[in-house]
Amino acid sequence: MAQAKKATTKATTKKVIKPNVKTETEEVKTKAKKVTAKAGKRSPKALQEAEVQQTKQDKKIEAKQQVVTPTPPKAKTVAHTKLERRSKSYRQAMSLIEPNKLYSLDEASLLIPKTSTLKFDASIEMHINLAVDPKQADQNVRDNLVLPSGSGKTVRVAVMAEAEDAIAAKTAGADISNSEEVLKALEKGNLEFDILIATPALMAKLGKYARTLGPRGLMPNPKSGTVTTDVARAVKEAKSGRVEYRVDSTGIVHLAIGKVSFSPAQLLENAKAVLSSIRSNKPASVKGTYIKALYLTTTMGPSIKIDLASIL
Numbered sequence: 001m002a003q004a005k006k007a008t009t010k011a012t013t014k015k016v017i018k019p020n021v022k023t024e025t026e027e028v029k030t031k032a033k034k035v036t037a038k039a040g041k042r043s044p045k046a047l048q049e050a051e052v053q054q055t056k057q058d059k060k061i062e063a064k065q066q067v068v069t070p071t072p073p074k075a076k077t078v079a080h081t082k083l084e085r086r087s088k089s090y091r092q093a094m095s096l097i098e099p100n101k102l103y104s105l106d107e108a109s110l111l112i113p114k115t116s117t118l119k120f121d122a123s124i125e126m127h128i129n130l131a132v133d134p135k136q137a138d139q140n141v142r143d144n145l146v147l148p149s150g151s152g153k154t155v156r157v158a159v160m161a162e163a164e165d166a167i168a169a170k171t172a173g174a175d176i177s178n179s180e181e182v183l184k185a186l187e188k189g190n191l192e193f194d195i196l197i198a199t200p201a202l203m204a205k206l207g208k209y210a211r212t213l214g215p216r217g218l219m220p221n222p223k224s225g226t227v228t229t230d231v232a233r234a235v236k237e238a239k240s241g242r243v244e245y246r247v248d249s250t251g252i253v254h255l256a257i258g259k260v261s262f263s264p265a266q267l268l269e270n271a272k273a274v275l276s277s278i279r280s281n282k283p284a285s286v287k288g289t290y291i292k293a294l295y296l297t298t299t300m301g302p303s304i305k306i307d308l309a310s311i312l
Contacts, residue, residue, distance in 0.1 A: 089117040094302045102307035105271060108296045109264040115301045116260045121152070122299035123256040124267060126274060129293040132251050132286055139283045141253065142246040144224050148273050149266035150241035152259035153194075157238050158182050160198035160206065160220070165231050169197070172235035179205070191218065195238045197226045245274070253278065260298060271296075275311055 083094060093115040103111065116122045132139040158176040159169035169177040175193060176182055179202055185192065186209045196213065198206060198220040206213065206220065213219040220226040224244045228234050245255045257270040275291075282290050294311065297303035 087117070090300075090302065093117050097302055097304055101305075103304050104307055104310035106264075106268060106310070108304045108306055109267040109271065112267070112296050112298060112304060113260045113262070113264075115304070116298040117301050118299060121259050121261050122301070123152070124258045124260060124262070125297050125299070126253075126255050126257050126271060127295045127297065127303070128253045128255075128275075128278060128291060130247060130251050130253065130278070131289055131292050132247060132283060134247050134249055134251060136283075136285070138285055140247060141278065141281050141283065142223065142244075143277055143281050144242060144244040145273060145277045146237050147241040147243060147257065147270045149258065149262065149270050151243055151256065152241075152262060153256075155195060155238055156193040157195045157197065157235050158185075158193035159231050159235060160196065160202045161231050162199075162202070165199055165229075168232040169235050172232040173239050174231075174235045186212065191216065193218075195226065196220055197228070197231055197234045197238070199229060199231060200227055203227060245278075 083091060086094070096111065096115055112124055130141060132141055134140050156175045157173070159166065159174045160179045160182050161169050161177060162179050166177045166179070174197075176185070182196070183205065186206075189212070191212070196218045203220065210219060222228075225234060225237070225242070243255060245253050247253050255274060257274055258267050262270075279290070291308060291311070294306040294308060295303045296306060
C-alpha cells in the first residue's frame with residue numbers, strides 16, 4: 001500500500017508539475033516577444049531606418065509630380081558641298097569654268113592660266129587616263145620627250161663622266177660634270193641636282209647608291225635617256241625641257257607641260273607634243289579607245305575637261 005501511495009503521489013506530482021512548467025515557459029516567451037517587438041519599433045535605429053525610407057518615398061512622389069520640360073531639338077547641320085568648302089579664290093577660279101562643258105584643247109590653253117589661284121608661277125599639268133592595264137608588261141606606257149617650248153623649270157644636271165666626256169658635259173651646261181665630285185656628293189647624301197646622267201662605263205660605280213637614287217627617280221636609265229655615250233646632247237635636252245612620263249598603277253599619266261606664264265601657243269604646242277608621244281607608244285594589245293579622258297589643271301587649281309574629239 002505504501003508503495004502504491006508513493007507511485008500515485010509521484011504520478012500526481014508529475015501531472016501537476018508538467019502543465020505548470022509549460023504555461024510558465026509559454027508566458028515567458030510571449031512576454032519576451034512583446035518586449036522585443038516594442039523595443040524594435042521604438043529603437044532609434046528602427047526610427048532612423050523608417051525615416052530614411054519615408055524620405056525616399058517622398059522624393060519618388062515629388063519626382064513623379066514634377067513636370068518634365070522637353071529638351072529642344074538640336075539644329076540640323078547643313079551639309080556643304082565640296083565646292084562650298086573651298087577657298088574664296090578657288091571658287092572664283094571655278095566660276096570661270098562652265099559646268100559639264102567639254103573644252104577644246106585650244107579653248108583650254110587660253111583659259112587655264114586664268115584659273116591659277118597662287119601668287120607664284122604655278123605649273124600647268126596634263127592628266128591623261130589611258131585604257132591600259134599597267135600590270136601587263138606590254139601595256140606599261142613609258143617614254144621621254146623634249147617639250148618644244150620647254151618646261152619652264154630651272155633644272156640642275158649632274159654628269160658621271162671622265163676625261164673628254166666630262167669636258168663636253170661642262171661645255172653643254174652641266175652643273176656638275178666630274179665623276180669624283182658626283183661620288184663625293186653621294187657619299188655625303190647631298191643630292192643637289194634634279195637629273196643625273198652617266199656613261200655606260202661608270203654605271204657600276206653607282207650601284208651602291210641605288211637605294212638612295214632609285215626612290216627619288218634619279219637613278220640613270222637607258223629608257224629615260226640618262227645613260228648614254230653622247231652626254232653633251234643629253235645635257236642640252238635636259239636643260240631645254242626634256243621630260244619623262246610613265247603610266248601609274250591606275251592607268252593615268254601625270255605630266256607638267258609648262259607654266260602659267262607661258263603663252264597659249266606655247267602650252268598648245270607642248271600639249272600636242274605630249275599627245276603625239278603617247279599615241280606613238282600605244283600598246284599593240286590595246287584595241288578600241290586608247291585615251292579615255294583628258295584634263296588640264298594648274299597647281300592646286302580647278303581642272304578643265306578636254307573634248308577628246310578636238311585632239312583627234
